[in-house]
Amino acid sequence: MVKIRYIAHFSASEKQEPHYLDEHMKGTYFQARRFSHTFDRYGITSIAAIAHDLGKKSCAFVQYLKADKKIRGSVQHAIGGVIALRDILQEVQDERIIMAAAIVAGHHTGMPDLNTVFDEKIPDAPPYLKAIPELSQTEMQMIKDILKRFPGLPLGGKSDSKSSFAYKEMLMRMCFSALVDSDFLDTERYFDYGKSIKRQGKAFSIQQLDEQLQNYMLELRREAQDKEINRYRNEVYMACREAAKQPLFFRALVVPTGLGKTLASIAFALEHAKRYNKKRVIVALPLVNIIDQTARQYQKVFGKASVLEQHSQLSYTDDKGESMERARLAAENWDSFPIIVTTTVELFESLFSNRTSKVRKLHRLANSVIILDEFQKLPIHVLAPIFQALHILMEHFNVTVVLCSATPLSFKNTELVGNMGTPVEIYENRNQLFASMKRVEYSQIEKPLTVSELVARMKEHPAALCILNTRKDAFYVYREAIRQKANGQKLYHLSNRMCPDHRKKVIKQIKEDLQKEKPILVITTTVVEAGVDLDFPTVFRAMAPIDSIVQAAGRSNREGKLDKGKVFIFELIGGGMPGGMYRKGTEQTRILLNHHGTVVLHEPWIFEKYYRSLYTLGGDDLLDSYGITSLKPFSFEKASRLFQMIDQNxxxxxxxxxxxxxxxxxxxxxxxxxxxxxxxxxxxxxxxxxxxxxxxxxxxxxxxxxxxxxxxxxxxxxxxxxxxxxxxxxxxxxx
Known part of the structure; x- marks a missing residue:
């Protein structure tokens, strides 16, 4: 009997052999096992890897490969593997088969809701796929052997708790990611081996990166002047080093602006990674301008070969060299880079997505340290699903989470969100540190100001930054400043009316003027509030949520050159105000400041009171506005459609x-x-x-x-x- 050798892929080149199905299955299988072995102890990824392309044995797919003109997607194959898995399920009742079937069904189009796989996908399958089980007896026996060899899932059946469902959902997402990435990489190796080679880089190990950081910090300390602020920076850095030695996986680093949080947090991550078998560090930030700044600092210390910067405003076409091509490819799946710097939007929308292009990178989260910088800027309306996901990653996937902020928040409020509990703080005496580092003096201007009066007040200061709540307000104040002809001060405007390239160039010019101590007035929206290293003697801030006011204050006397910087909080007559939680936060801040005065902005307890009040005002759905945590378990397609970090309109x-x-x-x-x-x-x-x-x-x-x-x-x-x-x-x- 002649054994038929089926084909998975066919090259247009006559010189190249076909990519045979058995070879593709083996390549995908071993790659997927390598990606998933630390978190998939049950063989789910292995089952999916064997079954994922069984549909390519159909007569329709064979004819498709022989055709001169091929229309991609015109012949279905993914459901063929699902049909084979259903036949095994009729013989062996095991939920791993159901989970693997959903992964196989979605390995091109996106993972479907679990309840649709057998009820809708198979009945809608074309007739030519019905013969797949008969053609796949060898592979089906391999799958049965895996079911015997690997342990079954814990807590099976309808008695599952909600937390168990959440774990199994995350496990499916991670297994799906491992399969999709392996399938893509094995296919790429066949069609474009050169590209596959370009993915391989010369990144340093975690041990080597930590040595580089220690040498860099040693040099910094050698060159640093004996100032109070440098002593505090060293204290924070050493506290991170010590804390990293402890087997605690939910941590927080809250220290004032300007104390080297960026380098201190990566020091914690690398030291911790060495001790607890972590493979990479993922730094997620809320704003692109912060990412650019953070990535540049890390690349200066560790080199570009070890730090991947990924965000929507980074063009990989600027540099045609090998390193940029490797970075472009790695942005697809976070491969070969031990340090990833990305946005919180990219991180969490990938985590809740069912789309193959988004989930490819997810399996890289296992065995990592995730640093959430400026975490207080995570949108409140999705905090519950985000924290639930982080909790599962910490509990089951060897992930350490570090919450970082320069705002003196209270962490008692994290108890209100999911099962996260309270993080253990890395710098234990941070309240004392904030008290010692009072670099600004807050004042609230009692009488609401007109645009003209605001500009007149600003002109009294040689260099001042004014932050407004809307683009419209910033534009009108800037126009009035031009009309009043500032006292020899150079005027700058910043807002999202300007494209990112424009803003970046203006910020560079502002920094140069500040460095030269030139008289300037900068009128801006919130685009400079976090992550932009500006240092003004005076800041004017329109009434805003309390964390925004403190962030604005971080742009004053940042380097501690003055005894005290000045921060003026004002109300603008006719001023605009964004809606939603921003408006509610502003109203709550106004109440607190009217009652307690601006002196409380230096007190950590006010932030606990503020957030508790805000959470109470928001109602039951405040932390999960889209109802993600209330969805029927395994609703991957629905969760992907509903979860939005930012307004998509x-x-x-x-x-x-x-x-x-x-x-x-x-x-x-x-x-x-x-x-x-x-x-x-x-x-x-x-x-x-x-x-x-x-x-x-x-x-x-x-x-x-x-x-x-x-x-x-x-x-x-x-x-x-x-x-x-x-x-x-x-x-x-x-x-």
Missing amino acids: TVSILCKNYQDEDGQIERLIRMYKEAPYLTKEWYREAQLFAVDEYVDSSFFRENQNQLEKISQGWYIWHGDYDMKTGIKDMDEGGD
Whole structure:
């Protein structure tokens, strides 16, 4: 009897042998086992790897491979493996088969809700897949052997607790990630072996990275002046080193701005990783401008080969070298880089997504240290599902979570969220540290100010930063400052009316002027509140949520050059205010300051009171507005659709008339007009020159004649762009 050798993939090159199904299955199987062996003790990933392409044995797929013209996706194959697994389930009742079936069903299109796999996917399958079990007896026996060889899942059946369901959901997500990534990599090796080689890098080990950091810090201390602030920085750094030795996996680092939190937290992570078998460090931040700054600092210490920077505004086309190509490929699955710097949006939307492109990287979370910097900026409306997911990762996947902030928060409020409990603080005497590091003096201006009065007050100070709550307010205050002709002070405007490339250049110029002690006034929205290392003697802050006020204060007397910086809190007559929790937080802050005075902004207890009041005001669904934690277990597709860190009701607008220096915008527009389709790289590069806007804003509604649609969610702005303030006429809305 002649044994048929089935084909998984076929190259267009006549010189290349087909990618045989048995070879692809083995390649995917061993890769998936390597990715999942630390968290999948039950063989789920192995079962899925064997079954994932069994549908390619169908006569329809064989004919598809022989066809001259192939339409990708015209012949189904994924459900073939599911049908084979259903036949095994009829013989062996084991929930691992059901879980593997969902993984197989979604390995191209996204993981479906578990209850739809057998009830909807199989009945809808084309007839040509019904013969797959008969053609796959060898593979089905291998799967039965795995079921015997690996232990069954704990706490099976309908009596499962909610926490057990949450664990199994996360286990499925991680196994799905391991399979999808392995399938992709093995296929890539066949079609483009050169690309596969480019993924391999020369990153240092965790041990080597820690040695580099220690040498760097030694040099820093040698060069540092004997100032109080440097002594505090060293204290915080050494506290992180000591705390990392303890087997505690939920930690917090809360220290004042300017005390080297970025390097101290990575010191904790590397020391901890060495001792507790962690493979990588993932640093997630809320804002892109912070990521850029943090990644540059880490790359300076560890080199670009060890630090992957990933966010929407990073263009991998700027550098055509091997290192940039490796980084571009690694952004897909976080491979080969021991330190990842990304956004909290990317991290958590990937964690709740069912899409293959998003979940490829998830299995890299196992055995890692996750640093959530400026964690207080995590959106309240999804805190419950986020904390539940983090809890599961800590409990079952050898993950350590570190919450970092420069705001003196109380962690008693974490008890209100999920089962996380309270983190153990790394720097135990932080209240005393905050008391010693009072670098600013808060004052609340009693009488509400007009725009004109605000500008007049600002002009009394040679260098001042003014932070407003909306773009409209920032624009009007900037315009009034021009009208009043500042006292020899250079004027700057910053807001999300300006594209990221523009803002970055303006911030660089502001830093240079501050360094030279030039007289300047900077009028901005909240875009500078976290992660932008500006140091002004005086800051004006419109009334805002308490954490935003403290963040703004971090832009004053940052380096401790003055006895005290000045922070003025004011109400703007006719000033705008973003809605939702920002408005509620502002109202609560106003009440607290009116009752206690600004002196309490130095007291940690006020933050506990503030957040408790805020959580109470928000109602039962405040921490889970989309009901993610209440969904029926294993509702992967629904959770993916519902979970949103930020409002998705926005579009990106490419600023055609922004004066970029290298002609990148012109090239992007030319590519849009000439290319058959737009690549991920195109969108990533275009994001540098784009402004986001709500689709229900008056600007978007009233300027359709100036907007050219590129694709879903993307437009070109043909109107004016001011090199001081950004898109003209975009005066409404907030940041």
